[in-house]
Amino acid sequence: MWPILRAITKAFDAILTPFASLHPWVGLTVVSVVTGVVMLLIFGKTSNQKKISETKDKLKAYVMEMWIFRNDTLVMFSAIGSVLRSNVQYLRHSLRPLVFLFIPVLVIMVQLGIRYADEPLMPGDRAVVSVKLKEGTVPSQTDLTLVAPKGVRVASPALRIDSKGEVNWEIVAEQPGHHQLVLETPCGPVHKSLDVGPERKLGKVGAVKARANSWNAFLYPAEPPVPSSSIIEWIKVTYPHRELKLLGLTVHWLLAFFVISVAAGFALKGVFGIEV
Amino acid sequence: MRQTRRHSIILGLPVLLALSAFVAALVLPGCTAEAPESGLAEEDRAALASLGYVANELRESGGRDAEKKVLVLGIDGMDWLITTRLMDEGKLPHFKALADAGGFSPLLSSIPPQSPVAWANFITGADPGGHGIFDFVHRDRDTYLPYLSTSQVENAPEKARVLGIPVRNEFAVPFTDYIFPLAGGATLNLRKGIAFWQVLEAAGVPCTVFKIPSNFPPVPSEKGTTKSMSGMGTPDILGTYGTFSFYTTDPWPGSDDLSGGYVYPVRVEDGVVHATLLGPPNDFKDYEKIEERQGAPVSYDERKVGIDFAVYVDPSNPVARLDIGDAEVVLTEGEFSEWVEVEFVMVPNLITVSGLARFYLKSAHPEFELYITPVQINPVNQVLPITDPPEYGAELVDAVGYFYTQNMPEDTKALEHGVFDNEIFVKQSTIVFDERLRCFEYELSQFDEGLLYFYFGSLDQSTHMMWRCMDVGHPAYNAEEDAEFSDFLENLYVKFDGVLGEVMRDLDENTTLIVLSDHGFAPYYRHFHLNRWLYDEGYLVLKPGVRPEHVEWLLGVDWTRTTAYGLGINALYVNVAGREGQGIVSRADAPALIDEIAEKLEAVRDPKTDQLVVVKAYKASEFYHGPYQSTAPDIVVGYGWGYRGSFKTAGGEVPAEIISDNVGKWSGDHCADYHHVPGVLFTDKPITHESPSLYDMAPTILSEFGIAKRSWMVGRSVFE
Ligand SMILES: [Zn+2]
Numbered sequence: 001m002w003p004i005l006r007a008i009t010k011a012f013d014a015i016l017t018p019f020a021s022l023h024p025w026v027g028l029t030v031v032s033v034v035t036g037v038v039m040l041l042i043f044g045k046t047s048n049q050k051k052i053s054e055t056k057d058k059l060k061a062y063v064m065e066m067w068i069f070r071n072d073t074l075v076m077f078s079a080i081g082s083v084l085r086s087n088v089q090y091l092r093h094s095l096r097p098l099v100f101l102f103i104p105v106l107v108i109m110v111q112l113g114i115r116y117a118d119e120p121l122m123p124g125d126r127a128v129v130s131v132k133l134k135e136g137t138v139p140s141q142t143d144l145t146l147v148a149p150k151g152v153r154v155a156s157p158a159l160r161i162d163s164k165g166e167v168n169w170e171i172v173a174e175q176p177g178h179h180q181l182v183l184e185t186p187c188g189p190v191h192k193s194l195d196v197g198p199e200r201k202l203g204k205v206g207a208v209k210a211r212a213n214s215w216n217a218f219l220y221p222a223e224p225p226v227p228s229s230s231i232i233e234w235i236k237v238t239y240p241h242r243e244l245k246l247l248g249l250t251v252h253w254l255l256a257f258f259v260i261s262v263a264a265g266f267a268l269k270g271v272f273g274i275e276v
Numbered sequence: 277m278r279q280t281r282r283h284s285i286i287l288g289l290p291v292l293l294a295l296s297a298f299v300a301a302l303v304l305p306g307c308t309a310e311a312p313e314s315g316l317a318e319e320d321r322a323a324l325a326s327l328g329y330v331a332n333e334l335r336e337s338g339g340r341d342a343e344k345k346v347l348v349l350g351i352d353g354m355d356w357l358i359t360t361r362l363m364d365e366g367k368l369p370h371f372k373a374l375a376d377a378g379g380f381s382p383l384l385s386s387i388p389p390q391s392p393v394a395w396a397n398f399i400t401g402a403d404p405g406g407h408g409i410f411d412f413v414h415r416d417r418d419t420y421l422p423y424l425s426t427s428q429v430e431n432a433p434e435k436a437r438v439l440g441i442p443v444r445n446e447f448a449v450p451f452t453d454y455i456f457p458l459a460g461g462a463t464l465n466l467r468k469g470i471a472f473w474q475v476l477e478a479a480g481v482p483c484t485v486f487k488i489p490s491n492f493p494p495v496p497s498e499k500g501t502t503k504s505m506s507g508m509g510t511p512d513i514l515g516t517y518g519t520f521s522f523y524t525t526d527p528w529p530g531s532d533d534l535s536g537g538y539v540y541p542v543r544v545e546d547g548v549v550h551a552t553l554l555g556p557p558n559d560f561k562d563y564e565k566i567e568e569r570q571g572a573p574v575s576y577d578e579r580k581v582g583i584d585f586a587v588y589v590d591p592s593n594p595v596a597r598l599d600i601g602d603a604e605v606v607l608t609e610g611e612f613s614e615w616v617e618v619e620f621v622m623v624p625n626l627i628t629v630s631g632l633a634r635f636y637l638k639s640a641h642p643e644f645e646l647y648i649t650p651v652q653i654n655p656v657n658q659v660l661p662i663t664d665p666p667e668y669g670a671e672l673v674d675a676v677g678y679f680y681t682q683n684m685p686e687d688t689k690a691l692e693h694g695v696f697d698n699e700i701f702v703k704q705s706t707i708v709f710d711e712r713l714r715c716f717e718y719e720l721s722q723f724d725e726g727l728l729y730f731y732f733g734s735l736d737q738s739t740h741m742m743w744r745c746m747d748v749g750h751p752a753y754n755a756e757e758d759a760e761f762s763d764f765l766e767n768l769y770v771k772f773d774g775v776l777g778e779v780m781r782d783l784d785e786n787t788t789l790i791v792l793s794d795h796g797f798a799p800y801y802r803h804f805h806l807n808r809w810l811y812d813e814g815y816l817v818l819k820p821g822v823r824p825e826h827v828e829w830l831l832g833v834d835w836t837r838t839t840a841y842g843l844g845i846n847a848l849y850v851n852v853a854g855r856e857g858q859g860i861v862s863r864a865d866a867p868a869l870i871d872e873i874a875e876k877l878e879a880v881r882d883p884k885t886d887q888l889v890v891v892k893a894y895k896a897s898e899f900y901h902g903p904y905q906s907t908a909p910d911i912v913v914g915y916g917w918g919y920r921g922s923f924k925t926a927g928g929e930v931p932a933e934i935i936s937d938n939v940g941k942w943s944g945d946h947c948a949d950y951h952h953v954p955g956v957l958f959t960d961k962p963i964t965h966e967s968p969s970l971y972d973m974a975p976t977i978l979s980e981f982g983i984a985k986r987s988w989m990v991g992r993s994v995f996e
Contacts, residue, residue, distance in 0.1 A: 126614060128597075128606050140591045156608040157593040163546055164588070168597050170606035238604065 001213055005221035012111040013204070020203060024244060028116060032257050035108050036264030037272075039101055043265075044274035047097040052275045055093060059086045094276075109257070114222045116253035118205045118239035120195035121173040125240070126155065129192070131167045131183060132233040139167045142231070145184040151175030152194060165233075173197075185231055192235045193223045210234040316468060317903035323470055323988055327478040334479050334983060345787040346980050348729045348973075349779065350398075350488065351772060352391060353736030353946065355796030356382040356954045362769050370776040371958060374791070379963030381994075382954035385795040386970060387894050388846035388912050389950040391508060391736065392426050394794035394970055395489040400469035401974030401989030406902030407469035409490060410909055411844030413926065418857035420830050422843055422928065424517075426509040427492045428464045448562055454623055455562045463493045463660055465509075468904055469988065471495055472974040473727065477502050479983050482726035484719060487712075489731070489794075494664040505655075505663045505672070507731050512650035512682045513556055513620075513631040513659065519650050520687055522695050523551050523587075526643040536689025544644050547589050552582035553600070553648060555620035556629060556659075581620040581629075587646060594640045607637035607646075612707060615678035618651060630657040632678050634707075638700070647695060652681045675718045679711040686737035691941050698761050701741060709734045709768075713775065720779065727977065732775075738768055739797050743944025747799055751937040783960070788980050793955035794970060800938050800945035802882060803922035804889055804915065806842035807930045813876065815840040816930070830928035836860060840873055840910075843928055845921045845947045847909035848873065848893075870895055870910050877913065882935050889935065891916050891949035901990055914949030921947060957994070965994040 019027030062082040069075035121127055129146060133139060139160035146169045148154045156170040171181075176198035183190045192209050206222025216234055217225040226232045244251050269276050316324075334340055363372045374380070386394040386404065388411065396407040404410045413422040447456045467490045473483040477499055485491070487507030494504040512518050520537040531539040542549050557579035567573055585600035587607075594609035603616045613635040619628040631651035638645035653662050655669030655678075662681055663669040672679070686705045690696040696704065709732075716730050744752040745761040776791065783789055810816035811824055815838065818824060822832035830841060835858035840850050850866050850873075853859035861869055874893035882889050896908035913921060920938075924931050946953040957968055965972060972991030979985070979993040 128604055130604075156606050157590070157595045159588070159590045159593065159595045159597055159606060161547065161588040161597065162591070163548065168604075168606050170608065 001217070002221075002225055005218070006224075008107060009111065009114075009204070009221050012115075016115065024116065024242065025246075028112070028244070028253060028256060029260055031108065031112060032260035033264040035105065035257070036261035037268060038104065039261065040265045040269060040272055040274055040276070042100050042104065043097045043276060044272065046100040047275075048093055049275050051093050052090070055086055055090045056275065059083065059090065062086060109254070110219055110221060112253065112257060114204050114206055114220060116242055116244070118207050119242040120197055120203065120205055121239060122197045123173055123175060125173045125196075127171055127173065128238045129169045129171055129181065130236045130238075132236075133165045133167070134231045134233050135165070137165065137231050138162055139165060142167075143184075143186055146171075147182040147184060149179045149181070151177050151196065152179050152181065181235075183232070183235065187230055190226055190230060190232050190235065191223075192237065194237060195239075205239055207239050208234055208236045319903040319988065320468060320470065323986065324474075326987075327470070327475060330475055330478040330983060331480055337982060337984075340480060340982060342725070343786045344981055345723070345725060345784075346727045346977055347723065347779065347783075347787055347789050348727070348977065349776070349789075349791040350395075350729065350731040351735055351791065351793045351956075352489070352731065352733045353739050353795060353797060354769075354772070354793035354956050355739070356956050357796060358765075358769065359956050362766065367766070367770055368773040370773045370780060371791075374776065374780065374789070374958050374960060378789075378958065378960040379994075380959075381957045381963050381965075381968050382796075383792055383957035384954055384967060384969035385946070385950045387899055387950050388914070389795040389946050389948070389953050390845060391794055392490045394955075395508070396467050396469070397970040398792075398794065398973050399467070399471045399488060399490060401472060401971050401986065401991060402469050402902050403900055403971060403990055404908060405896075405900030405905035406988050406990070407467050407490075408904035408907060409467055410907070410912070411847045413844045414907075415843045415849065417855060420833070420835070420841070420843070420857065420928075422829065422926075424509075425844075426466055426490050428466055430462045430464065448565075453561050453566055455560060465491065465493055465495065467491070469902075470986070472977055473502055473504075473729070474498075475978060475983060475986060476727055476981060479981060481981055483729070484723070484727070485729045486715065486719060487731040487733070488729055493661040496664050500665065501726075503663075503665070503668045505668065506661075508683055508733065510653070510662055510681060510683050511660065513629065513653055514554075514651070515556065516650070517683045518685070518687065518689065520690050520695065521553060521648040522690075523549065523646040523648075524643065526645070531693075534689070534693050537693060537695065539695075542644065544589055547591060549587040549589065549644060549646075550584065551587070552584050553618065553633070553651070555581045555583065555618075555631065555651060557581070558622050560622045560627060581622060583618055583620060587644075589640055589644060592641065594637075596637055596640055596644075596646075598635055598646075605635060607635055609637050609640050612636050612703060615652075617654065617678075629659045630654040631659075632681075636700070636704075638695075647690065647700075649680075649687070650682055652678075655679075655681055672715060672718070676711070676714040679715060680708055684733055684737050686734065686741070688737060688741050688942060691741055698742070698745065698757060702761065702764060705734060705738055709771065716775070717778070720782070727981075732772070735765075735768055735772065735793075739765060739944045740942050741944075743797065743799060744941070747943070749801075750799060750943055751801055752939045752941060752943045789958075789960040790973070790976070791956070791958040792970075792973065795946040795950070795955050796953040797944050797946050798948045798952050799918050800920050800943055801918040802884075802889075802920075803924070803936050803938050804880075804919050805922050805929075805931050805934055805936070806848065806913065806925040807928065808932075809877075809880065809934045810840055810842060810848075811930050812934065815873065818930070824930040825932055827930040828928060839869060841928075842921070842925050844909070845926050846913050846915075848911040848913060850910045852910075866910070867897075874911055877911070880934075882919070884935070887918075888916055889919050890914065891951070902988065914951075915947065917948065917952055919948065920945045959994070961995060963994045964996065965992070968994045 016027050062079050066076060066079040140162050144167050146154050151174050153172045153174055154169050155172045159168040173196040176196050179194040181192045181194050193206055195205050204222045206220050208216050208220040209223055210216030210225055211233055212225035212228045244253055362368045386397045390412055393404055393409050396409045397403060400407045409425050411425060414425045415422050473485055476483050483502040485504040487505055489508030492506035492509035494506045522537060522539045523542045525542060527539055527541045540551060542551050558581045563574050583600060585598060587596050587598045589596045596607050598605045598607055601619055605613050605616055607613055615632045615634055618631050618633050621628050632654050633651050634649045636647040638647055653659055656673050658669055685708045691701045712732055719728060719730055742764050744750040745758040746765055807816055817834045817837040818832055819834040838851050839861050842848050850861050850869055851859045852861050852866050877890045877893045880889045890913055892914040894912040894914055896910055900908050969991055972994050975985040975989050975991055976993040
């Protein structure tokens, strides 16, 4: 699984590198528009365009019928029934392409997630490193040490929460860099990347490093997963969330992504001659 | 001088949102609250109107020098005597250099020398008769009950006007307990008179006024050329002057009833503590309806909105994790956390009140002890107005991060009650100082025209609390705990010398630099219980059966037989007929009675030391000028060195003795005779005034910009 994820991440690195030094909105907008177009093309290829077109024509006809016979109760009811039926048909025709759309959109979302959800720490920032242990491993009876590289300081003793199966530390970022924290465990060291400044510009920030082949490992493909043999389930760093501002309002990147890509898809459907 | 109370509204349940939008569209456009007048005197209205001529006047006298800048550093409580000594010892090289190159003088404080009064003198250039602030607390003339003198938060009014028609001020959401007031409450700045920066604004001078006391809510800028942040007088999110929360597995007798803080007993179960942080009362609930349904009243505490939180404690290490809202904070014993934004949910998904808190794990084992700061008004999302314009708060946070916004942030109450020890107090007050310094450095970097006034309060609060550590003769001195902090205050003076160094390094020749304090300090060895003295002398009479020691807030006083009473730290009032609610002394007899009491007060001797307790009893009629003179206390008591009107006096109590030792941590004070506690005045040019006073500073600043002294100002420029 990891080789595939790594290849995809590398590809996105290549695509997004030109935008790294620009305003976050630029890269997000470009990726969203491209996604919109890709979705449109996949929809066009995988849907029955003829059926969709027919269904939409029928829908229009029924609506027209309702308008013309708006004083005739009987016709009205039958038209309403027809409209509802066509709607269901329309949805059915759209369902198949949606299944095809799901995987690529998910991959794009994951890639955007590790770039837009969080931003690196800045020197002086504090963060929490949480380690979740495998089911059945008791934190207070497990020997774990967090070792920080130069430029990062471990600022608290280990906090072992048996009821949650977690061990936490507070760290302080002191110098910029792509650091590697080392977690000494009874079954060998586990590394966790830690990104510190120098600016809050765009880049990969992997908040979580999870056990191989887990859902979390799929969601955070910024660094290799924790080996399956380890007693560690995941390691998490609390990075600050990246705030995307639009006209003074904070907009969630996921919302921006959906709105822009769907808008791009609709705006360009005529250009590509695709019925949606 | 009034601003509307705001609540932050976040996007939420579409139905409720649509509903409230509908209501808003329907009624709000023509909706106003029926709030009381701000009570400005005729003279002040005329003076305000006259500001329109300032710009013209300035043009006629040659126009404004656009390059001219004035930087005023206000260091609350910087004492003339201590400063002079430390300068002589070579410990304040920058202050010394400034004094040598420019001017240095004691600066006379106000009568009485309390910060809100003193800074109001500075702000208006008038004495208390001109700005109406005479003490920390004033009394309601009808009920004799005290209230804070500088500002007043008013709840939403009973009636609102919709398109001119008075209606019940609420919209009840059907099938719920929620109500929405149509018009909000208001916060009033009770200081009267006109601030010098209002004059500057009228003359076209841009101003930044940072945390000046007696300016909450900040005076709104008419032209939008003044930025201000409110200081002393600014409440925490509960509307108090700072209420901490302390969670402990080891509560002590009386810990359930402290002033300035709540102590909550908690238990650690399976390594977890579950508790609640209490916020402001929920104004959006229909308590009448709830009370009717449950058949029992809903108390004030029950109306408060809480945030539940959990603390996970390590089995043996001195560390814990606090989960509150979305935040997870690791707390190491003995260290303050960063600021954490906490949100009190008033109406789920719709209305929240945002605040800021820091956490301090005092002990993880064997006892669990967690301190939470008073919850601060978030400058980015202000539930009460603390900056003008409102965006100024966000600008500051962007530049320097979150910071304390309340009143006087050093937690003197926590130290007083033993929740803090000296070391924790020093840690906490260092945080306050460092935050303030960051704000100052930011403002200094932005300062390229007009006036910058910047306020530091650390020295005042620290001198109040830590005086005892450098005074082995103080009744509150404890060698074991205090000796190692004996140089704390001195070091704080040295820190300010460093700040001044930064300022002087970047100073250009167009800038006039003024560093001043509102008062100095004196030791507070002995309490004088004014009401006990009045009681023993027969001026204050209690109702039959009331024991003096049980009186609080003057409740139990027989007003039909009482001729004089004390309230506030320095104030004494005669119970005047026609002025007080149940006054018995005729206006004709009052002056003679005032003379009699003043004479007796000035003769009081401390049996322990044989010292005179009162230096001078100031009669208001002789010392105050201006339109608000009539609201003044009749006598302002000027205490001798080492004496002060007790906290019990301020709270209207009548304790067992007239004079007692002060063994509290609050060990230094300045509410003595104003001659004992002069502040300091440093300028970068020579001072010609032979005895400058705080009210001379407003005309001084105006004259630096070429503006003549205004009619209500009682002093004159210190340079002329
Ligand atoms: Zn003070």
